[in-house]
Amino acid sequence: MALLAEGANLPLTGTAVTATVSGPVDVTALVVSADGKVAGDADMVFFNQPTAPGVRLDGRTLAMELTGLRPGAEKVVLVASPETAGATFAGVSVSLTLQHGGEAITITPSRLGVETVAVLAEVYQRGGAWKVRAVGQGYDSGLAGLAGDFGVDVDDPGAPATPVGPGPAAAPPTAPSPAPVPSGISFTKGEEKLPVDMRKKLTLRKQQVALVLTKHRMTGLRCRVVVVMDVSGSTGGLYRKGVFSRAVERVAPVAAQVDDGAEMQAWAMGAEARRLEDITIGTLPQWLERYTAKRYSDAGGWNNEKATIEDVARYVREEPLDIPTLVLFFHDGGVTDNKGTERALRAVEAAPVFWQFVGLGRSNYGILQRLDTLQGRSIDNTGFFALDDIDEVSDSELYERILAEFPAWMRAYYPAGHPALAGLS
Template identity: 55%
Template sequence: MADTLAPGQNVPLGSDRLTISTDASVDLIALVLSADGQVSGDADMVFYNAPNGAGVRLDAATLHVATDELRSGAERVALVASVDQPGRPLGTVTITDGPAQYSFTPSGLTTQTAVVLVEVYLRNGAWKLRAVGAGYDDGLAGLARDFGVDVADEAAPEPPAAPTAPTAAPEPPPTQTPAPISLIKGEERLPIDLRKKLTERRDLVKVSLAKRGASGLRARIIGVLDTSGSTTGLYKRGVFTRAVERIMAIAAAVDDDAEMQMFLMGSKTVRVDDLQVGDLPAWLARYTAKRPKQAGYGNHEAAAFEEVSGYLRGQDADVPTLVLWFHDGGVTDNRGTERAVRDAVEVPAFWQFVGLGRSNYGVLERLDDLGGRRVDNTGFFALDDIDRVADADLYERILSEFPSWVRAYYPPGHPAVAGLA
C-alpha cells in the first residue's frame, strides 16, 4: 500500500531508479535542473516531442528517472503537468522507489495551468523526493521565468496589407525595460499570503544589513530550537512556529539556497530536516505545532554547541554562519556552557541567543561580558513576548552583531568580507 504524502513533505529515496506516474489525462514535462534551479539547455526539457534525456525518460503518463545517469551538475528533476483549462483535475501521482511506493494528490488548485507535481532533488549527497503541488496562473510563461526554459512565442499575426498611398509612419512606442523579478528560491510553492509576507520580511532584513554596511553579505543560517519540557506551552501557543517563520526571511536574504539547517536541543541535540522556503508550512506543522520530543525533556547547551560545531567542521569554512538559538531559559550547566562558548571561538559561527521564556538565562545573560576570547562569538537578548516585537525591530536585534563578528573573524581580503563595506 502506498504511503500518502502531504504537500511539501519529503522522503529519502532508497534506490537510484524510480517511476512517477499520474492517472490524469495531462501533458507531462520533466525538467532537469542544476543547483541554481535552472535548465542548462534544451536537452534538459523532456516532453512528448522529446521523450528521452540523460537519466530521464517520459513514457506517456509515466516518468522514469535514473539518478545515477543524470547529466553532470544535475541536482533536481521536476515533473510538471500542463493543462489547457484552469481547474482541471490532476489526479493522483504515484511514485515507485524500489519496494517503496508513495502517492500524492495535488489539491486547492484553481487558476493554475502549469503545476509542479513532485520533484526529485539532491540534498547533502543523498537523493530525496518532495511532493509539491504548486503552479502558475500564467502557465508555461511562469515555468520559463522560474526555470530558465526557452518557451517559443506564439506565431505573430499576418501583417496588414501595405497602404496604396504613402502615410506617415507612426512614432514607435518608447522601449520599456521590464523590472527585474527577484524571486526567493522555492517561494512558488508557498501560499500567496505567506509568499508576500516572506518577501516583505526579506526586504526588512536587507535594510538592516545595509545599515551595517553588509548589503552583499552571504552566509549560512542554522536554527536551534529549545525543546525542553518547559517549552511545552510556548509550542502549544504557536510561539516557536511564528518565530521560525520570521527568521526564515534571514535565510532567504543571505543564504544562496534560501534554507536553514535545523537542530532541536533537549537532553540531547538532534539534527532534523533542513528548512527550505518551499517546505515552510509542512516543516512547521511537523516540528513546531507541538513540542517535538526527539531530543528529550531536559537542557544540555554544551552538547548542542558540540553537535552544531561538529556539523560546521564538515562544511565550507569560508562561508560565515549565523546560529539563531531560541531558548526559554533555565540553563542547567553554566560552567559547561561557558566552556562550550570558548571552545567554539574558532568555529566560523556567531551564536545569537534569543530568550523567549521570561526565565533565568544564567550564563547566557553574561555573554557580552565574557572575556578571554579572540573574538566575541555570541550574543543574547530576551523578549518577554516576541509577537509584540515588530519584524523590523526583531531583525535589527538579531543582526546587530553578526556583520561585526564577520569582520573580526575573517582576515581582510577574505571572500567572506567581500560583501561588507
C-alpha cells in the first residue's frame, strides 16, 4: 500500500476507482471542469444526492468510473466534514484509502484542526491520464464555504439541500461577495477570506501574471512555487519597513495562477534552513503578520545559502511532482560562502527546479550576480535580478523579471512531449 503525502501525486491504473474515508465524518464529492468549477448543482455528490454521472456515494465510500463522468469533467474533489454539527477536525482522525487497478493508496491529512471541512484528495486528468493528488486543505467556513469556491450555489432555493448532518456553516454575513473574475482569471480558493483591498490587488495582479504567461507562451503553466526569505541579521531593517511583507504578498498571485492548490512552500534562510508554514491565499494576512512583521530569528543571524539550497532540493526530491518547481529566493546581499553556494547550485542542476534569486538589499550579491554566466553546466538552472526599491517596480515588470527565464529553462530541461510542457505552446 502506497502512502501519499500532502502535495504529492501518483498515477492511477485503470478508470474504476474506489475511495473510502475512515473516521466520524460525512463524505462529499465535487465533479469539476478544467476551470475548477462545477457545471451545476448536480455535480455535488453527498448523502442527500448520492449519485452523479460516473460517481456514486454509499456511506463513506465513493465509487468512481472515470470514463463515465459528465462531458468536460476533469477532476473529482474528495471532501470530508465531521458528522457532528458545528464540529471541527480537532481530535478527529481521518484517512482516505483509494483502490485502483488492484493497488491501494492511503492519504492521511496531518494539519487539520480548527477546520470544519477539508479537501482530502483530488482525482484529476493530466495529459490524458488520471492521477490522484493528496491535498489535506481545510476550511473553517464549513461545507458552504468550500462549495462556494467550486461554484456550487448553496443559497439557490431550487438547488438540492446541502447536508444538515455535517452542519455547513453559513458564510459570515459581513464577508463581501467575490468580485467578478476577469476573463481568463479563475477565482482562487480562499480569496473570499481576504480583506477587500488585498483581494482587489490579488485580482489585478493575477491579470498581470496571466499577461506575462501569455507573452511567453505558457498560459497553461503548472508548477510548484517555493519562497525563500533571507532572515540574516542584516535584514532587520527591511522587515521593519515591510519590504519582505510586500515582496511575499506581490508574488502570491504567481502561485494563485500556476499552482493547483494556490499555495507556496516557504523557507527562512539564516545560519540554518528553516521550513515555515505553507502560504495559502486564504491565510496570507496571518502568515505575513507571523513571519514578516519582524525578522524571523529562529534560524540564526548569518547567511547559509548552501544549507537552504540543499534543504529545498531535498524537499523536492522527497515530495516529487510531475511539474517543475520555481524557487523565488529573496536575498539582501552579503553572500557568506560564494564557493559553497556555487557548488550547491551545480549539485542540483539535474533537479526539476529553477532558482530565481531576487536581490532586495542594495548590497554585494557575490556569486548571485554571476549565475547567468557560470560555465560548465549542461543547463542554466538559475536567474538573478536586484531591486533597489521593490515599491518602484510595477507588478507587470516584477512578474516579467520573475518569469522571463523560467519557460526557456523548462523547454531545455524537459524532453518534447513531457506532461510538464503541456501548458506551454
